[in-house]
């Protein structure tokens with residue numbers, strides 16, 4: 377039996393008249409990589425924001441290993457084991473690369489002392505391939521390295537679920553290959569991941585399961601092959617009034 | 620993060636001892652300037668402990684200071700003097716906790732306005748209360764001399780530097796730096812952002828109240844307009860920004876020149892003090908947005924030195 381790590385039931389978010397997330401249900405089981413896909417503006421980032429506590433759901437519930445987390449402030453959800461990256465990378469600009477990762481290692485799901493955190497942060501930097509720049513200021517990093525750093529910070533808290541919002545967006549073909557193999561390694565470690573992604577190659581090679589959203593609603597769920605051949609999904613991506 | 624702790628602490632101790640010798644060198648004008656410098660150093664440094672990392676501009680200094688002044692004013696005939704200082708710290712800290720919990724969720728602008736209004740509100744309350752009692756002010760008669768007041772302030776400054784240094788090297792200090800960089804990231808890393816901010820606000824509120832309690836005997840006669848003078852809040856902000864809030868010693872570097880400048884201004888242009896205070900504020904913000912600390916770092920970076 378696989379255990380449900382994350383469950384959404386009727387999760388809904390309204391912004392005034394707009395229903396950005398409309399009664400979404402899905403489960404993520406242990407060690408699963410779940411892809412959350414859909415056209416621009418379909419509510420993917422908002423769904424991640426509901427899970428991480430950046431936004432509070434208007435209705436519905438979200439639970440982590442059976443315990444309700446919806447309605448809690450973001451810091452409590454983080455401590456319970458949800459870590460994330462942001463669609464637009466957010467780094468701690470005044471700090472070194474190492475300190476950025478220590479932020480995750482000291483205050484997150486597993487709280488560590490400074491010494492322990494430094495050691496663990498170093499390991500995470502090695503894992504994402506930034507071990508050699510640990511003392512650089514973040515301003516000196518290339519774009520892909522900022523993405524790697526944000527991932528290392530999220531990993532450093534030993535999360536139960538990792539939320540990645542278009543972590544592969546904006547990478548060139550070589551970087552993309554490196555990025556995909558990095559996430560593949562995380563998957564092989566047995567991490568539980570929810571991945572918002574537009575890159576089809578990545579979805580096919582990384583996801584066990586996919587949820588497809590369109591205009592806030594879930595329109596399909598299944599393996600990448602199943603959902604990507606679903607006529608409704610194709611219609612959603614190509615537009616309704618397509619000839 | 621290299622542990623140079625011994626050096627930092629002993630350098631601080633030496634400077635402190637030198638500062639404490641001032642009353643033996645001079646007991647007139649220089650000592651009174653010394654009291655001003657010590658007072659503003661404590662206020663600006665404790666202000667920066669909170670505002671430096673969080674970027675919240677608090678104009679509540681006068682409120683806490685005034686409350687502390689009145690703890691001494693009301694308590695001097697009832698309690699031994701040495702009980703009044705911790706009592707002032709307690710009252711200031713509780714007031715800061717209440718205000719902090721109520722307002723630190725607000726965005727920056729609302730916080731500024733609220734803290735400014737706070738001093739005014741408490742001043743009005745005290746005035747009303749005193750009118751009910753049928754007088755306008757309170758006498759604070761003690762046999763504390765200017766030198767006693769100075770030494771207490773220097774001692775308090777030592778305590779503030781020690782607290783600031785301990786916070787900087789603690790989890791709370793690291794959490795505050797993260798909050799200052801990106802509050803969203805801080806929350807998503809598991810940091811209780813409002814609690815961390817309130818904790819620092821309590822420290823700065825308690826310290827400002829103790830300063831008020833120490834200074835009260837110097838006034839001899841206190842009334843609300845003196846104790847809750849909003850000018851004090853602005854002076855503290857200006858001095859801290861002039862020095863720079865990025866380092867613990869930053870505010871001190873702003874306090875010293877500003878105190879002398881202020882002496883000149885209030886002696887030569889007693890009727891234009893507010894105007895000149897506003898002007899100096901604008902000049903500082905435009906020319907030295909990160910204070911002397913920032914300027915120094917810029918120069919070091921330009922000359923290729925170590926920053």
Ligand SMILES: Nc1ncnc2c1ncn2[C@@H]1O[C@H](COP(=O)(O)OP(=O)(O)OP(=O)(O)O)[C@@H](O)[C@H]1O
Nearest residue numbers: 391394396414415416417418419420421422423463
């Ligand atoms: N804070 C907000 N206030 C108001 N409307 C919002 C807010 N955040 C998102 N929206 C709206 O909600 C809808 C869903 O946005 P969301 O960012 O979740 O889409 P997305 O699927 O992540 O899109 P993309 O692929 O472009 O990142 C959009 O119409 C967006 O304009």
Ligand SMILES: [Mg+2]
Nearest residue numbers: 420421422463
């Ligand atoms: Mg998005």
